[in-house]
Amino acid sequence: ETGVTQTPRHLVMGMTNKKSLKCEQHLGHNAMYWYKQSAKKPLELMFVYSLEERVENNSVPSRFSPECPNSSHLFLHLHTLQPEDSALYLCASSQGLVGLYEQYFGPGTRLTVT
Amino acid sequence: GENVEQHPSTLSVQEGDSAVIKCTYSDSASNYFPWYKQELGKGPQLIIDIRSNVGEKKDQRIAVTLNKTAKHFSLHITETQPEDSAVYFCAASKANAGKSTFGDGTTLTVKP
Numbered sequence: 001e002t003g004v005t006q007t008p009r010h011l012v013m014g015m016t017n018k019k020s021l022k023c024e025q026h027l028g029h030n031a032m033y034w035y036k037q038s039a040k041k042p043l044e045l046m047f048v049y050s051l052e053e054r055v056e057n058n059s060v061p062s063r064f065s066p067e068c069p070n071s072s073h074l075f076l077h078l079h080t081l082q083p084e085d086s087a088l089y090l091c092a093s094s095q096g097l098v099g100l101y102e103q104y105f106g107p108g109t110r111l112t113v114t
Numbered sequence: 115g116e117n118v119e120q121h122p123s124t125l126s127v128q129e130g131d132s133a134v135i136k137c138t139y140s141d142s143a144s145n146y147f148p149w150y151k152q153e154l155g156k157g158p159q160l161i162i163d164i165r166s167n168v169g170e171k172k173d174q175r176i177a178v179t180l181n182k183t184a185k186h187f188s189l190h191i192t193e194t195q196p197e198d199s200a201v202y203f204c205a206a207s208k209a210n211a212g213k214s215t216f217g218d219g220t221t222l223t224v225k226p
Binding site: 004031040041042043045048050054055058090092097098099100102103104105106107108 | 131207
C-alpha cells in the first residue's frame with residue numbers, strides 16, 4: 001500500500017467500550033497527526049508526533065490516548081467516549097513538521113458512539 | 115492564536131465557469147498556506163500551496179494568490195468540471211510550528 005492508511009474505516013462503539021484506531025504511513029515521514037472532523041466544524045488538531053515524540057496535545061480529553069510506537073505507525077486509543085465524540089478521525093503525516101512540509105491525509109475512520 | 119475565515123461556505127457554478135474561494139488569516143507570522151480538496155468518503159488531499167515569499171502560484175487550472183499585507187489568500191479554479199465538485203479547505207501555519215489552522219470549508223458544486 002502507498003500513502004497513509006487507516007483502519008478501521010468505520011467503527012460503532014458504545015460509551016463503555018475500549019477501541020483503537022490505527023494509522024500507518026508508507027511515505028518515510030517523520031511527523032504524524034490526529035485530527036477530528038465534525039460536521040459543520042473546521043478540522044481540529046488533536047495530537048502531533050515528531051520522531052515518535054508528542055509535540056502537541058491540543059487540550060484533548062483524556063478519554064483519547066495516542067500512541068506512536070515508531071515513525072510509521074500511530075494509534076488513537078479510545079475509552080469511555082461520549083456521543084459528541086462521533087466524528088471522522090483523520091490521520092496525516094509529513095516529512096517534517098507542517099509549515100515547512102506538506103501534509104498527507106489518510107481516508108479517515110468514521111466513528112459513531114452510541 | 116491563528117484564526118482563519120473562509121468564504122463562501124457554498125458555491126455553485128456552471129461547468130466551464132471559474133470558481134474563487136477566499137480566506138483571511140489573523141497571524142501575520144503565518145507563512146505557509148495550503149489548499150485541500152476533500153471528496154466524499156475520502157481524506158483531504160493537498161491540491162496547491164503557497165509560501166509567503168510568493169504572491170501567486172499556478173498549476174494547470176488551479177491558482178492561488180496571496181496578499182500578505184491584507185492577510186488574505188484565494189483559490190482560483192478555471193474551466194471548472196463536474197469532478198471539481200468537493201469540499202475545499204484553506205489552512206495557515208507558521209514554518210515548523212507543527213500545526214495548521216483550517217478554514218471551515220467551501221462546498222463547491224459544478225453543474226454539468
